[in-house]
Amino acid sequence: MGQIILKQVTKRFGDVSVIPPLDLTIEDGEFTVFVGPSGCGKSTLLRLIAGLEDVTSGEIRIDGKECSTIPPAKRGLAMVFQSYALYPHMTVRKNIAFPLRMAGIDKAEQERRITQAAAVLNLTDYLDRRPGQLSGGQRQRVAIGRAIVREPAAFLFDEPLSNLDAALRVGMRLEISELHNRLKTTMIYVTHDQVEAMTMADKIVVLRAGHIEQVGTPLELYRTPRNLFVAGFIGSPKMNLISGPEAAKHGAHTIGIRPEHITISPSEGAWSGIVGVSEHLGSDTFFHVQKTGLAESITVRADGEVGFKHGDEIHMTPRADMIHRFDENGLRIE
Amino acid sequence: MATQASRSAARLMMAPAVILLLGWMLVPLTMTLWFSFTRYLPMRGDSIERGLQWVGFENYVRFINSSSFWPSVQATLMIVGGVLVITVILGVLLAILLDQPIWGQGVVRILVIAPFFVMPTVSALVWKNMMMDPVNGMFAHLWRAFGATPVSWLSDASVPSIILIVSWQWLPFATLILLTAIQSLDRDQLEAAEMDGAPVLSRFFHIVLPHLGRAITIVILIQTIFLLSIFAEIFVTTGGAFGTRTLTYLIFQRVVDSQNIGLGSAGGVYAIILANIVAIFLMRIVGKNLDR
Numbered sequence A: 001m002g003q004i005i006l007k008q009v010t011k012r013f014g015d016v017s018v019i020p021p022l023d024l025t026i027e028d029g030e031f032t033v034f035v036g037p038s039g040c041g042k043s044t045l046l047r048l049i050a051g052l053e054d055v056t057s058g059e060i061r062i063d064g065k066e067c068s069t070i071p072p073a074k075r076g077l078a079m080v081f082q083s084y085a086l087y088p089h090m091t092v093r094k095n096i097a098f099p100l101r102m103a104g105i106d107k108a109e110q111e112r113r114i115t116q117a118a119a120v121l122n123l124t125d126y127l128d129r130r131p132g133q134l135s136g137g138q139r140q141r142v143a144i145g146r147a148i149v150r151e152p153a154a155f156l157f158d159e160p161l162s163n164l165d166a167a168l169r170v171g172m173r174l175e176i177s178e179l180h181n182r183l184k185t186t187m188i189y190v191t192h193d194q195v196e197a198m199t200m201a202d203k204i205v206v207l208r209a210g211h212i213e214q215v216g217t218p219l220e221l222y223r224t225p226r227n228l229f230v231a232g233f234i235g236s237p238k239m240n241l242i243s244g245p246e247a248a249k250h251g252a253h254t255i256g257i258r259p260e261h262i263t264i265s266p267s268e269g270a271w272s273g274i275v276g277v278s279e280h281l282g283s284d285t286f287f288h289v290q291k292t293g294l295a296e297s298i299t300v301r302a303d304g305e306v307g308f309k310h311g312d313e314i315h316m317t318p319r320a321d322m323i324h325r326f327d328e329n330g331l332r333i334e
Numbered sequence B: 001m002a003t004q005a006s007r008s009a010a011r012l013m014m015a016p017a018v019i020l021l022l023g024w025m026l027v028p029l030t031m032t033l034w035f036s037f038t039r040y041l042p043m044r045g046d047s048i049e050r051g052l053q054w055v056g057f058e059n060y061v062r063f064i065n066s067s068s069f070w071p072s073v074q075a076t077l078m079i080v081g082g083v084l085v086i087t088v089i090l091g092v093l094l095a096i097l098l099d100q101p102i103w104g105q106g107v108v109r110i111l112v113i114a115p116f117f118v119m120p121t122v123s124a125l126v127w128k129n130m131m132m133d134p135v136n137g138m139f140a141h142l143w144r145a146f147g148a149t150p151v152s153w154l155s156d157a158s159v160p161s162i163i164l165i166v167s168w169q170w171l172p173f174a175t176l177i178l179l180t181a182i183q184s185l186d187r188d189q190l191e192a193a194e195m196d197g198a199p200v201l202s203r204f205f206h207i208v209l210p211h212l213g214r215a216i217t218i219v220i221l222i223q224t225i226f227l228l229s230i231f232a233e234i235f236v237t238t239g240g241a242f243g244t245r246t247l248t249y250l251i252f253q254r255v256v257d258s259q260n261i262g263l264g265s266a267g268g269v270y271a272i273i274l275a276n277i278v279a280i281f282l283m284r285i286v287g288k289n290l291d292r
């Protein structure tokens, strides 16, 4: 079990209001990702749920039980920190055993759970090492191991992969998703990396300045962003946003079109421009098209084999059914 | 220092410093050793110019057989041990306290460090006359206020009194080192332990104390070196009476009061041996912390 409900939760640090009244429901077994730009209050929200910060007002219900004044250890949640927060003077085994020792679980049961967690996380060979003798990825796994053995109602992750290099991050991303599939426990995962959000989440919560901008599955957010902020935040490369006469033609204040929804041609199309920088990824190429008269620069995603060079003239046609329209308040027009 | 050439150049350039340091240490040490094997009583007309009479181990035997030798070793160890225990325990507690966000933190920190800037002689005099004086001291007033008979601290509780004075002087040092160590503790670790269900005391013993291990080791090692040779505090307060004659003080008495340089030197050599025994012992039990 691990249903988490936030009701009218607010948080202030002195005079600064970091979280305005906020409602959110996280269902049991869901993999929820909080995304948002730096400083938007993702960590704060997670720490409120964990109990490491007190709510200023509002309710936090875990499995129906009001928890906002209960100390962290009693909430039945486990947290994985960005800095891993392993205990440097204890071996991996002792690190993983620590929450069990504190809970007064007997030695045999401790040993059973440690062995099991170590097997799941490929840590069996490292149990007698200290954290200082492990690589970043291994440390991260120990931190996850320490969370798993408690068999918590929900896992909380605060940017757990941001200290790892790109290749390892992809690997750990898969491992965490795999772990979620196996344990089927509620997980809340904070990141500012929208690729992590898109690939791992059942449900994404987009935050800005403590406000929830939109909640939905990755594809809902990708297909029907509720406002300009979400439109610009979800998707990589970013959606092209065009305002002015071109938007007016579609009866909107601003229109948005994703780079992958624009077809290009050397000779004809709705829009034209000059190719600026092109980024070759092998499978795809991103062209940054300038001098279109629409926006500063339009990004277009094309097949890796398409050969436009810097300075070439390029013609582009947006796919009509993929144009997102927004009104002057930045809200989506259906 | 990778190549042969740079290595020998480095050796050449370091040589003057090494030779100076060696001379600095070796000359007094050799002279002490030499005197300790001779009869050297300046009041009886012995002097280096006239040549000193070689007496072999006589001074050593006399020093160790004197009735004040073992009590002095005992007093030394008691004072050093007592001060270490008090400064480390109070130092840890004070460091934790000072680490909390309290009002007027800056001023409080300076006040805590202040005793360290007071010269030992001065602080001992202040303690003797202002605090511990059986008639006019603060403690005497305090005792009388509660209707108790004032204690004459420096004669009736002489060793604890000396320990108190010296601890007061060294507490700031311990606190300062432990405070910087506490400040370097990763807050996430404490929060992780909190999430793991460790109550305040468990967090202290499982997370904070191990983190401080290395700093405590350093405090103990450095303080021991200085505490083995405390002198002014004893000279000013009890003058070595009432069981406060440490080894250092005994040597002083042998050399200055009895004008027996040979005997004093032999005591000095014993002091070196004692210091090394203590050092090895300390390294054994706490030095493990430093390898990590």
Ligand SMILES: Nc1ncnc2c1ncn2[C@@H]1O[C@H](COP(=O)(O)OP(=O)(O)OP(=O)(O)O)[C@@H](O)[C@H]1O
Pocket: A013, A016, A018, A036, A037, A038, A039, A040, A041, A042, A043, A044, A045, A192
């Ligand atoms: N203890 C605190 N006291 C005062 N302000 C704080 C405190 N902790 C966080 N804040 C403020 O709250 C806001 C949200 O911080 P938070 O750490 O939740 O951001 P975040 O979304 O996790 O950002 P990042 O992606 O950079 O980690 C920030 O503006 C920050 O300055």
Ligand SMILES: [Mg+2]
Pocket: A042, A043, A044, A159
């Ligand atoms: Mg954060």
